[in-house]
Amino acid sequence: MQNKENIIKSYELAKEQYGKIGVDTDEILKRLDEIMISVHCWQGDDVQGFENPEGALTGGIQATGNYPGKARSADELRQDLEMVFKLVPGKHKVNLHAIYGEFGGEKTGRDEIKPEHFRNWVEWAKKMNLGLDFNPTLFSHPLAEEATLSHPDKKIRDYWIKHCKASRKIGEYFGKELGIPCVTNIWIPDGYKDIPVDRYMPRKRLKESLDEIMKEKINPEYNLDAVESKVFGLGLESYTVGSHEFYMGYAVENKTLLCLDAGHFHPTEVISDKIPSVLLFLDQILLHVSRPVKWDSDHVVILDDELRAIANQIIRYDFDKRVHIGIDFFDASINRIAAWAIGVRNTRKALMLALLEPVEKLKETELSGDFTSRLALLEEYKMYPAGAVWDYYCSVKNIPAGEAWLEIVKEYERNELSKRS
Ligand SMILES: C[C@H](O)[C@H](O)[C@@H](O)C(=O)CO
Numbered sequence: 001m002q003n004k005e006n007i008i009k010s011y012e013l014a015k016e017q018y019g020k021i022g023v024d025t026d027e028i029l030k031r032l033d034e035i036m037i038s039v040h041c042w043q044g045d046d047v048q049g050f051e052n053p054e055g056a057l058t059g060g061i062q063a064t065g066n067y068p069g070k071a072r073s074a075d076e077l078r079q080d081l082e083m084v085f086k087l088v089p090g091k092h093k094v095n096l097h098a099i100y101g102e103f104g105g106e107k108t109g110r111d112e113i114k115p116e117h118f119r120n121w122v123e124w125a126k127k128m129n130l131g132l133d134f135n136p137t138l139f140s141h142p143l144a145e146e147a148t149l150s151h152p153d154k155k156i157r158d159y160w161i162k163h164c165k166a167s168r169k170i171g172e173y174f175g176k177e178l179g180i181p182c183v184t185n186i187w188i189p190d191g192y193k194d195i196p197v198d199r200y201m202p203r204k205r206l207k208e209s210l211d212e213i214m215k216e217k218i219n220p221e222y223n224l225d226a227v228e229s230k231v232f233g234l235g236l237e238s239y240t241v242g243s244h245e246f247y248m249g250y251a252v253e254n255k256t257l258l259c260l261d262a263g264h265f266h267p268t269e270v271i272s273d274k275i276p277s278v279l280l281f282l283d284q285i286l287l288h289v290s291r292p293v294k295w296d297s298d299h300v301v302i303l304d305d306e307l308r309a310i311a312n313q314i315i316r317y318d319f320d321k322r323v324h325i326g327i328d329f330f331d332a333s334i335n336r337i338a339a340w341a342i343g344v345r346n347t348r349k350a351l352m353l354a355l356l357e358p359v360e361k362l363k364e365t366e367l368s369g370d371f372t373s374r375l376a377l378l379e380e381y382k383m384y385p386a387g388a389v390w391d392y393y394c395s396v397k398n399i400p401a402g403e404a405w406l407e408i409v410k411e412y413e414r415n416e417l418s419k420r421s
């Protein structure tokens, strides 16, 4: 672990080296600090929520592992998130699901959720200087066992339509209260385990349900709507109603955001390459940065090639105002606070690495047809002293540099998490 003096010395040397390729490290750190990362609340309790803490997680998603110390209440979850925000530099939002409302022990139907159920989250977000994002929860519920917005039974569809409408109003409330637009993202698990006869009608019903949900116009300064596709879920392997083509079409036609989840495509298909395509047709998109390992396994995000490629595609064209960056993983096999810290730090590290590229010089090299230099330079820049820039950034933000954050998590585990049954 380095002391402050050495961190500054290393940074000065790094700054000089980056300066020689035209990169102003002081400037990029200012920009990096402003990019918001939306931290998903559901890593803290394995997507359980507080509506029905004993209920099973359904919808074809799964949190594997049984590491002790998961949050059992909204207060514990907020306390855990406060710990995370001591370990990660930069601006953040917290991404909530409807099942994380505080219903005061009252049985509240999902079609009855209201802003008041999220008042504590809003007051806390104000205190913590955070934005909030939102998701209606269309899984882990008896009425979601077969299908939701695409269900053949109108009564069931109507129930979920009401839930999604209520969710948009909660998003509007977040945006009004916090002065930062809330992205309200709809993901549904609807699909079939085995090969369906009719692939058209469920999609038609989903389209009609979405049209009804989006009927009320809400000021985009407060709420932005997003729709999230998926290739398949567990037990839903043969058909997904909300496929990529479906939502791509829906988003373009209705000017909603499209949510690209890194785990929701075929294993060799990457969202980094989709970003510059979809942004030719959509104003804004939402990302769910995740790490699929052979399937949509929602592993903790690491600093791998795809994460770097995603960040490059955002930064190389200054898309940071058009791309809302959320993270989406849930690992119950390791300390959950550490999982968050690793994923958020890596996402910001990837953005920093992208900002440290001399983009214009690289674009010119490519346009001139000098592909030899393009490859040589991209590879050489990988060994530039980015670690020194990262440590300095953390240190000026009073966030632990290097691996120092891990001991803080271990201490929290000893003093707090280990006492939870
Ligand atoms: C819990 C989330 O809504 C969920 O992860 C969704 O975004 C998803 O990615 C489902 O696979």
Ligand SMILES: [Mn+2]
Binding pocket: 187, 228, 261, 288, 328
């Ligand atoms: Mn997702």
